[in-house]
Amino acid sequence: MSAIVPVPLYQAKAEFFRTLGHPARIRVLELLSERDHAVHELLDAIEIEQSNLSQQLAVLRRAGLVVQRREAGAVVYAISVAEVRDLLLAARAILAAVLAGQEQLRSELGGGAS
Amino acid sequence: MSAIVPVPLYQAKAEFFRTLGHPARIRVLELLSERDHAVHELLDAIEIEQSNLSQQLAVLRRAGLVVQRREAGAVVYAISVAEVRDLLLAARAILAAVLAGQEQLRSELGGGAS
DNA sequence: TCGTAACTTGAAGAAGTGTTCAAGTGCTAA
DNA sequence: TTAGCACTTGAACACTTCTTCAAGTTACGA
Numbered sequence: 001m002s003a004i005v006p007v008p009l010y011q012a013k014a015e016f017f018r019t020l021g022h023p024a025r026i027r028v029l030e031l032l033s034e035r036d037h038a039v040h041e042l043l044d045a046i047e048i049e050q051s052n053l054s055q056q057l058a059v060l061r062r063a064g065l066v067v068q069r070r071e072a073g074a075v076v077y078a079i080s081v082a083e084v085r086d087l088l089l090a091a092r093a094i095l096a097a098v099l100a101g102q103e104q105l106r107s108e109l110g111g112g113a114s
Numbered sequence: 115m116s117a118i119v120p121v122p123l124y125q126a127k128a129e130f131f132r133t134l135g136h137p138a139r140i141r142v143l144e145l146l147s148e149r150d151h152a153v154h155e156l157l158d159a160i161e162i163e164q165s166n167l168s169q170q171l172a173v174l175r176r177a178g179l180v181v182q183r184r185e186a187g188a189v190v191y192a193i194s195v196a197e198v199r200d201l202l203l204a205a206r207a208i209l210a211a212v213l214a215g216q217e218q219l220r221s222e223l224g225g226g227a228s
Numbered sequence: 229t230c231g232t233a234a235c236t237t238g239a240a241g242a243a244g245t246g247t248t249c250a251a252g253t254g255c256t257a258a
Numbered sequence: 259t260t261a262g263c264a265c266t267t268g269a270a271c272a273c274t275t276c277t278t279c280a281a282g283t284t285a286c287g288a
Binding site: 230231232234235236237238239240242244248251252256257258 | 259260261262263264265266267268269270271272273274275276277278279280281282283284285286287288
């Protein structure tokens, strides 16, 4: 019976995309969509301070995209929503299309500088 | 031969997602993925000031997601990358999964308040 | 039980975004 | 050629998000 404030759907979507709007968080999701990782493994892969990584993991946790568990003295993270991988793939496709479009535009403009 | 600075891919992805991280921009993309719209049509649908809408459209244009054309005295916008629709659908699926997960968690915790 | 490795948290200043206002541009039509 | 509609732009201030530092927690091992 909790009184959930009905956040408009398009606002929920915007918040969700903002959650993905950080390089470290993207990398975490990409790594986790391969397999579960302990925090220190992520740390080895990501070039960021531990406390900063922890902050970013907290953002992903609050958004409900990842879950945490403790295992043999380490904290292990996992993707909680399998569809995340599809989203990352869709994003990759768009990005490729956009970048290709920009490249084409650039050459149509005569190969000039930026 | 333009000297393009090689932005790391995961940073480009993050920027891309941030572009989507605004309710008005999401609505614009949803409307445009149905059909092309003139600015004043978007304005009728979105409850936002004209200059603010214009700012948001500029963000989408800079990101290369929409294109502008002039038609009979009006400015008409269109999606430039067809895959945007797939992305919005993928996002909807994740959002549904995440919200369902939260709802389940809430009930497991005993139906308490937030 | 003490030390240490592995994380998380809170807080504060820096950096980045969003909203709004005023002014400007580009058509079209009288 | 001038009026007016449709839209864009620049700039300023408010607001949010990031990064970093210092302090705190948890669990294992000596």
